[in-house]
Amino acid sequence: MLNASEKLRLQEIDSTFLTQYGRAAEVVLRAPGRVNLIGEHTDYNDGYVLPAAIERSMLIACSPRTDGKVQAFAVNYNYSTLFSIDGVQPTSDTRERWSNYLRAMAWVMKRENFDFAGADCVIQGDVPLGSGLSSSAAMLVASGLMFATLAGSTIDPVKLALLAQQAEREFVGVNVGIMDQYISSLGKANHALLIDTRSLTYKAVPLPETGVSMVIADTNKKRGLVDSEYNTRRSECEQAVVILKQTYPEITALRDVSVAQLAAVEEQLPAPVRQRARHVVTENQRTLDMADALEAGDLARCGELMNQSHESLARDYAVSCRELDELVGAARSIPGVYGARMTGAGFGGCTISLVADTALEEFSQRVPALYNDATGLEAVLTVTRAAQGAERVR
Numbered sequence: 177m178l179n180a181s182e183k184l185r186l187q188e189i190d191s192t193f194l195t196q197y198g199r200a201a202e203v204v205l206r207a208p209g210r211v212n213l214i215g216e217h218t219d220y221n222d223g224y225v226l227p228a229a230i231e232r233s234m235l236i237a238c239s240p241r242t243d244g245k246v247q248a249f250a251v252n253y254n255y256s257t258l259f260s261i262d263g264v265q266p267t268s269d270t271r272e273r274w275s276n277y278l279r280a281m282a283w284v285m286k287r288e289n290f291d292f293a294g295a296d297c298v299i300q301g302d303v304p305l306g307s308g309l310s311s312s313a314a315m316l317v318a319s320g321l322m323f324a325t326l327a328g329s330t331i332d333p334v335k336l337a338l339l340a341q342q343a344e345r346e347f348v349g350v351n352v353g354i355m356d357q358y359i360s361s362l363g364k365a366n367h368a369l370l371i372d373t374r375s376l377t378y379k380a381v382p383l384p385e386t387g388v389s390m391v392i393a394d395t396n397k398k399r400g401l402v403d404s405e406y407n408t409r410r411s412e413c414e415q416a417v418v419i420l421k422q423t424y425p426e427i428t429a430l431r432d433v434s435v436a437q438l439a440a441v442e443e444q445l446p447a448p449v450r451q452r453a454r455h456v457v458t459e460n461q462r463t464l465d466m467a468d469a470l471e472a473g474d475l476a477r478c479g480e481l482m483n484q485s486h487e488s489l490a491r492d493y494a495v496s497c498r499e500l501d502e503l504v505g506a507a508r509s510i511p512g513v514y515g516a517r518m519t520g521a522g523f524g525g526c527t528i529s530l531v532a533d534t535a536l537e538e539f540s541q542r543v544p545a546l547y548n549d550a551t552g553l554e555a556v557l558t559v560t561r562a563a564q565g566a567e568r569v570r
């Protein structure tokens with residue numbers, strides 16, 4: 177189901193479709209961005225994450241073609257692209273990097289034998305780009321759903337997430353975990369999902385309906401370094417597993433190590449591998465604890481765990497930055513804020529705060545002002561409820 181703002185966006189998309197292609201769009205798909213409440217940098221360690229889909233999404237309207245080509249018009253860029261499904265190549269044209277996601281997904285879906293013969297489409301999104309809210313996962317998941325639909329097939333939502341992850345890894349070139357694609361595909365309205373990234377199963381955890389809000393604050397610091405640092409963290413975690421296996425031969429990932437087990441042998445790990453392992457192992461536990469605290473309605477405990485997560489990411493995992501720290505600090509200075517942390521891969525992007533509804537007004541006035549005093553940057557706030565995952569809406 178579309179929310180009110182998606183309905184308005186679809187009107188614009190429908191009229192753009194008519195202008196571009198001289199016919200109406202038959203099929204419409206949506207896939208949301210996400211915010212992660214807790215469980216950061218745990219997904220590529222087979223661990224737990226607790227994200228929610230957000231009320232910001234990618235919408236694609238399309239109609240089939242039969243000539244083996246995909247034509248796509250991106251409303252956000254006022255730019256059109258055309259490519260053949262056979263022999264898909266990434267484009268190096270910087271004006272249309274966005275279309276690489278579409279190309280990647282066409283390529284992966286063909287490889288999986290989805291039988292589609294082409295598409296005309298119009299794409300429009302309101303997930304901020306490059307802000308750590310998974311605009312790319314939303315684009316991949318929406319495109320995958322489009323190609324499956326045009327092939328006349330249904331697709332299991334976990335499979336859709338896995339194929340979107342493959343597209344990002346193999347075609348776009350970042351060695352990401354499964355969290356973003358999974359929550360974009362399987363998100364549940366008004367719930368966060370406690371996802372076990374090893375078994376690829378989840379438990380839906382209800383979010384409070386009243387009294388408290390999730391507030392996303394964008395640092396507006398564009399994320400530099402993130403891809404190379406991300407891959408470095410991954411390999412540091414793998415190094416930790418190799419060393420810890422000497423004491424605990426049964427482990428295959430940091431997910432298998434308890435906080436007590438790590439503490440007992442931490443000294444064997446060299447810096448910074450020790451700090452990286454400490455973050456992942458404690459974060460996994462915090463994620464399980466947060467799911468329990470949410471279910472028990474213990475918001476104070478939730479906030480405490482979010483605060484600890486941020487400290488661990490900043491100090492042990494070294495993926496925060498001055499702007500994220502300032503924004504988290506500004507948020508925590510407002511009475512009625514339960515907790516605040518960076519969300520996503522880090523090095524810029526967004527923070528997430530749990531804010532009592534009675535504190536929302538003060539939050540929205542004072543946090544951007546405090547942040548601007550400290551950094552000279554404008555923080556952009558988004559209050560969101562948890563949204564439904566990807567779906568065909570027409």
Ligand code: GLA
Nearest residue numbers: 216217352353354355520521
């Ligand atoms: C990015 C990746 C995810 C996850 C987070 C960090 O968003 O795409 O798979 O690893 O970073 O938690």
